[in-house]
Amino acid sequence: MYKEYLTISEVSGPLLTIEQVTDARYMEIVEIELQDGSRKRGQVLMTTSNQALVQVFEGTEGIGIGQTRVKFLGRVMELPVSPDILGRIFNGSGFPIDNGPEIFPDARLDINGNPMNPVARDYPIDFIQTGVSAIDGLNTLVRGQKLPIFSGSGLPHARLAAQIARQAKVLGETETFAVVFGALGITFEEANYFISELRNTGAIERSVLFINLANDPAVERIITPRMALTAAEYLAFTMDMQV
Known part of the structure; x- marks a missing residue:
């Protein structure tokens, strides 16, 4: 009540x-x-x-x-999830902003999950090829790993992030691969660039985007990473996808 x-x-x-x-x-x-x-x-x-x-x-x-x-x-704050979240674009609070149909969830997941014991995790062994030699050769990315990208003004962080999102794949695996993309405090132009790049290459179909714009509430940036991680956990553990 x-x-x-x-x-x-x-x-x-x-x-x-x-x-x-x-x-x-x-x-x-x-x-x-x-x-x-x-x-x-x-x-x-x-x-x-x-x-x-x-x-x-x-x-x-x-x-x-x-x-x-x-x-x-x-x-508490929950994220409605179903297989239909693939290919969709949400704001930082988990509401669709792509003019698509409403999500009819299979479940509503608490975004404030308990931290996992690192010892209980499966040992990360699945190499993710990003197509960026500096990452693949010097800072190798593996399945289940978060990849934060920090950048200063004027640097090509948007191009790098979009390139990784559209090119990333797990070599030698037959499972469906998905990318969960979270953006915090970006401009409308940057958000439009990410969306256009993924749509033009077809990578949007295997991606889930959570976008917090610069003029969105600042406190929403606390929620956005948790929304993205909750979506990734759902895709990895419920749908058995490479994320």
Whole structure:
């Protein structure tokens, strides 16, 4: 059962303090309804016996003390998954932004999974060929490994990331190979470049993209990597794909 409150006592940056809250959970998702009927989402960062501190994903503009409804949904952030996520483009919060059909999920996976014991992992042995000699020869990428790309202004990070995403493959394997691509704080031009490159080469059909733009909420960049990792885990363990 949802619980609604009109007891916001303080708005500070992206944070709300809500009074007289009972049974709120850490990382619980809340829905914030403004006076004009628009809605925003947030997440519980801290609770006490009668207070909750909520971080708002879309910013706190328009939120009024004593005038805004906050609904506690009783669940944590989840990603709806099914085989149909392949070839789709999502924003940093996991909502489709490619004008495609709605995802009808086989499951909704908690993105805040427990960390895996490194000793319990399978030993990484499957070499992923990226087609970039500096990576393949000096910093070899293997199946299941994350590949962060950090770059300064003016450097060709977009070209490098797009090249890896469209060329990467596991040699000698017959399993379907998928690429989960997460972008944080990029410009619209960069996002359009990635999407166009993958579509023009057909690599989009085996890719899942999570894109957080520079003008999207900064706090969403905490969620985006977890969304991408959750999608990768689903494809690898449920669909038995090379990711």
